[in-house]
Amino acid sequence: MCRRSQAAAAMALSGVRVLELAGLAPAPLCGMILADFGARVVRVDRPSLSPVASDVQGRGKLSLALDLKRPQGAAALRRLCRGADVLIEPFRHGVMEKLGLGPEVLLQENPSLIYARLTGFGQTGKYAKSAGHDINYLALSGVLSKLGRKDENPYAPVNLLADFAGGGVMCALGIVIALYERATSGRGQIIDASMVEGVAYLSSFLWKSQNVGIWSRPRGENLLDGGAPFYEIYRTSDGKFMAVGALEPQFYEQLIKGLGLDSNELPIQSSFSDWPEMKKKFASIFAQKTQAEWCSIFDGTDACVTPVLSFDDVASHQHNKQRRSFIKNDQGEISPRPAPLLSRTPAVPSCKRDPFIGEHTEEILLENGFTKQEIAKLHSDKIIGFGKPKANL
Numbered sequence: 001m002c003r004r005s006q007a008a009a010a011m012a013l014s015g016v017r018v019l020e021l022a023g024l025a026p027a028p029l030c031g032m033i034l035a036d037f038g039a040r041v042v043r044v045d046r047p048s049l050s051p052v053a054s055d056v057q058g059r060g061k062l063s064l065a066l067d068l069k070r071p072q073g074a075a076a077l078r079r080l081c082r083g084a085d086v087l088i089e090p091f092r093h094g095v096m097e098k099l100g101l102g103p104e105v106l107l108q109e110n111p112s113l114i115y116a117r118l119t120g121f122g123q124t125g126k127y128a129k130s131a132g133h134d135i136n137y138l139a140l141s142g143v144l145s146k147l148g149r150k151d152e153n154p155y156a157p158v159n160l161l162a163d164f165a166g167g168g169v170m171c172a173l174g175i176v177i178a179l180y181e182r183a184t185s186g187r188g189q190i191i192d193a194s195m196v197e198g199v200a201y202l203s204s205f206l207w208k209s210q211n212v213g214i215w216s217r218p219r220g221e222n223l224l225d226g227g228a229p230f231y232e233i234y235r236t237s238d239g240k241f242m243a244v245g246a247l248e249p250q251f252y253e254q255l256i257k258g259l260g261l262d263s264n265e266l267p268i269q270s271s272f273s274d275w276p277e278m279k280k281k282f283a284s285i286f287a288q289k290t291q292a293e294w295c296s297i298f299d300g301t302d303a304c305v306t307p308v309l310s311f312d313d314v315a316s317h318q319h320n321k322q323r324r325s326f327i328k329n330d331q332g333e334i335s336p337r338p339a340p341l342l343s344r345t346p347a348v349p350s351c352k353r354d355p356f357i358g359e360h361t362e363e364i365l366l367e368n369g370f371t372k373q374e375i376a377k378l379h380s381d382k383i384i385g386f387g388k389p390k391a392n393l
């Protein structure tokens with residue numbers, strides 16, 4: 001279900017006012033999470049020729065086009081920050097200071113502001129002013145060295161781990177924690193959200209389990225990184241795949257049974273040296289049936305075997321359909337429902353299309369006490385932009 005009107009029932013973050021400076025991938029996800037759970041998120045875009053933002057995570061946001069490089073533009077943002085709860089800035093270290101919008105300035109004018117700085121390398125350190133992307137942050141966190149198949153290079157899983165898990169989501173967590181703390185102290189603070197540290201923090205399990213014997217072999221030969229035949233992906237006869245995660249002996253036994261094998265005739269589950277051969281045996285068996293046939297064998301069992309679903313079929317899978325895990329917006333675009341599901345104040349994401357750049361500029365400035373004359377002047381001086389939806393949309 002998605003939100004059909006702005007006046008949605010009170011959500012957990014209703015009333016929280018967020019300014020998100022437009023950036024790439026991580027910060028937009030952070031802003032979208034806050035918007036999905038009820039915050040009013042204004043994305044500050046650069047006035048540009050293209051009315052369509054490159055931010056594909058604009059759900060539930062408003063867009064204000066404001067040239068921060070012009071003194072009047074920076075002054076306008078400072079004014080907006082006086083009435084904001086959260087500022088999310090996605091630039092490399094030092095950019096905001098150069099614009100006269102650093103934390104010292106904005107927190108002086110609004111001591112309750114939560115100033116979230118989402119970067120790859122953090123605000124200090126040798127790389128603080130260096131460009132980078134997900135793969136660089138993942139590499140510097142140590143996590144990338146653990147990802148990949150035996151005898152192959154380390155492998156980055158798209159830009160999910162640093163950009164999104166260790167970046168956007170971790171920064172949203174930091175903002176909510178700071179909002180919670182502010183409820184008693186009344187004070188804002190600076191969040192230095194480094195994607196390197198965010199993804200490293202997510203990998204704490206890998207660190208804490210170093211001495212329990214599950215990572216003692218080279219990459220791709222361990223229990224959870226592709227070494228074990230019972231924690232692996234297998235191709236089916238129709239070119240699809242099944243995911244197998246039968247770690248515990250009692251679940252492994254159900255896997256063996258579903259494959260039509262007898263564990264008394266097989267090496268013991270934990271026999272590392274037999275894993276390659278077992279993997280070949282399992283692969284040859286999975287290749288004999290279609291994904292649907294394997295689902296009819298394993299669905300409803302504890303064998304920990306599930307179909308690898310494509311984006312084309314994930315929303316229509318019975319389990320995901322029963323939970324309404326995926327939503328469709330007014331434009332017919334399918335995307336995941338926000339998670340987690342809160343019982344009393346769930347996220348109700350907007351079902352409208354993403355905003356055009358500057359679509360809400362006038363509305364937001366009026367709302368923040370700018371007069372029509374001030375707005376007209378800012379517009380004539382090209383400090384702000386008004387984005388209009390294309391007529392045929």
Ligand SMILES: C[C@H](CCC[C@H](C)C(=O)SCCNC(=O)CCNC(=O)[C@H](O)C(C)(C)COP(=O)(O)OP(=O)(O)OC[C@H]1O[C@@H](n2cnc3c(N)ncnc32)[C@H](O)[C@@H]1OP(=O)(O)O)[C@H]1CC[C@H]2[C@@H]3[C@H](O)C[C@@H]4C[C@H](O)CC[C@]4(C)[C@H]3C[C@H](O)[C@]12C
Nearest residue numbers: 024025045046067068069091092119120131132133134159
């Ligand atoms: C889809 C691709 C992206 C996928 C995600 C990718 C894998 C990532 O990892 S994203 C995470 C990147 N890292 C961070 O976010 C960490 C923090 N940020 C940074 O380190 C830097 O911002 C940077 C390295 C990401 C970018 O550095 P840059 O020098 O560009 O910017 P900053 O130093 O931060 O300074 C910002 C400057 O901008 C000014 N500014 C900001 N806001 C305003 C404003 N409102 N008004 C005026 N000025 C403003 C600010 O003052 C700073 O100015 P100065 O520098 O002068 O100080 C996409 C990745 C690349 C895309 C393609 C590419 O862009 C080329 C094409 C562009 C075309 O338009 C569209 C097609 C493209 C092919 C495009 C397609 C995709 O979008 C990408 C592939």
